[in-house]
Amino acid sequence: MxxxxxxxxxxxxxxxxxxxxxxxxxxxxxxxxxxxxxxxxxxxxxxxxxxFKVRGASNAVFGLDEDQAAKGVATHSSGNHASCLSYAAKRRGIPCNVVMPYTAPQAKKDTVRRYGGQITECEPSTSSREETFAKVQAATGGDFIHPYNDHRVIAGxxxxxxxxxxxxxxxxxxxxxxxxxxxxxxxxxxxxxxxxxxxxxxxxxxxxxxxxxxxxxxxxxxxxxxxxxxxxxxxxxxxxxxxxxxxxxxxxxxxxxxxxxxxxxxxxxxxxxxxxxxxxxxxxxxxxxxxxxxxxxxxxxxxxxxxxxxxxxxxx
The missing domain is CATH 3.40.50.1100 (Rossmann fold)
Known part of the structure; x- marks a missing residue:
């Protein structure tokens, strides 16, 4: 760690x-x-x-080397990290895949999509979020930027x-x-x-x-x-x-x-x-x-x- x-x-x-x-x-x-x-x-x-999550998301996204960035980024989030990561990824011109509970506020889903993030919905539980994310990351290969348990995010x-x-x-x-x-x-x-x-x-x-x-x-x-x-x-x-x-x-x-x-x-x-x-x-x-x-x-x-x-x- x-x-x-x-x-x-x-x-x-x-x-x-x-x-x-x-x-x-x-x-x-x-x-x-x-x-x-x-x-x-x-x-x-x-x-x-x-x-605020745009700070950690931007630090993680713009800290990636070119090879990592080419594969895009991925995360799970109830909303704000998803939208902020999508925003940062759009500014760098790379893909962003996010897993969100289906109960997340529509305003937050709309923001993710506005910035080009691709949403996969899950049940509103930590276990469902993490299980669904594992499948999405395996399919996309994006760099996992955890919403909070990530040194790049915390520094940001x-x-x-x-x-x-x-x-x-x-x-x-x-x-x-x-x-x-x-x-x-x-x-x-x-x-x-x-x-x-x-x-x-x-x-x-x-x-x-x-x-x-x-x-x-x-x-x-x-x-x-x-x-x-x-x-x-x-x-x-x-x-x-x-x-x-x-x-x-x-x-x-x-x-x-x-x-x-x-x-x-x-x-x-x-x-x-x-x-x-x-x-x-x-x-x-x-x-x-x-x-x-x-x-x-x-x-x-x-x-x-x-x-x-x-x-x-x-x-x-």
Whole structure:
């Protein structure tokens, strides 16, 4: 197992610069008053494919040598990694094959297809996803770029925290959602070197709390098919992301489905941005634990904004 280094993150930062956006940081006086904290929102939902995962995907795709690239890339994903990998592959002019659960939001499937990705659907479980992917990769020969348990992906995700610290002149805490742990791992990689005094906290749905239970138990506990509105957080930790979570994360906080939905609504109303359910767990966790964050400078990574507007959670 190769563990990415700070130098890998710095190299990724240079490699992906032509292919991603340096996303803005937003604030809200109302949300500051509501939480008692000074909140800074890093808007990765403003990336061209609508999610932070374009960072890791671009680092992996543009790091391939010509022989590898000629065979294309392949992955499995509930949506955002699939669309971001398709985007990066299109920019390099190589094929991209993705396995997605049939329950993935239509907005995310549409984005994958818009960027030229070829979709094979599977059942909404980790086991079905991995079994279906094995068949697809055998047929295509594409380089497997795992959604999160890949050193190239983690190094790419770590570039977000580098920008964030530079844009805010330092933070007491950074909080981000956790599913498989790619963004959290990249955040830990960067902050443990660039700003070791900054705490890293993860947020997770109560109905898909395997990372929380793993954190408390001291070893990976994997659920096969959890059910939550936060569709991007359905996957379990793996060995590489567990390394960062177990060594560097200060805590994992869980929130209910109702709290996630309320957080989405608040972000629409007061930040005036689209925040998908998987992103909303972070703000929900702060609202649920106000005393813990009161008086602190808190960075929140808005990981994605790919929302199906025809099926908003408070209208179904």
């Amino acid at each position: 190769y563990i990415p280094t700070y130098e890998d993150m710095l190299a990724a930062h240079v490699r992906i610069a032509p292919h991603i956006r340096r996303t803005p940081v937003r604030t809200s006086e109302y949300l500051n008053e509501l939480t008692g904290a000074e909140l800074f929102f890093k808007c990765e939902n403003f990336q061209e494919p609508g999610a 995700q770590g570039t977000c925290a580098k920008e964030f610290i530079e844009q805010t002149d330092g933070l007491d805490t950074v909080i981000a959602p956790i599913g498989g742990g790619g963004m959290i791992s990249g955040t830990c990689l960067t902050l443990s070197n660039l700003a070791p005094e900054t705490q890293v906290i993860a947020a997770e749905p109560e109905q898909a709390d395997d990372a929380y239970r793993s954190f408390k138990a001291g070893h990976i506990i994997a659920d096969d098919a959890p059910k939550t509105i936060a569709d991007g957080l359905l996957v379990p930790l793996k060995d590489l992301t567990w390394h960062f979570v177990s060594d560097h994360v200060s805590d994992i906080l869980t929130v209910s489905e109702a709290e996630i939905i309320e957080s989405m609504k608040l972000s629409w109303k007061h930040l005036r941005i689209v925040m998908e359910a998987s992103s909303s767990v972070s703000l929900a966790a702060i609202l649920k634990n106000k005393d813990r964050f009161a008086g602190k400078r808190v960075g929140i990574i808005i990981t994605g904004g790919n929302v199906d507007l025809d099926t908003l959670p408070w209208t179904t």
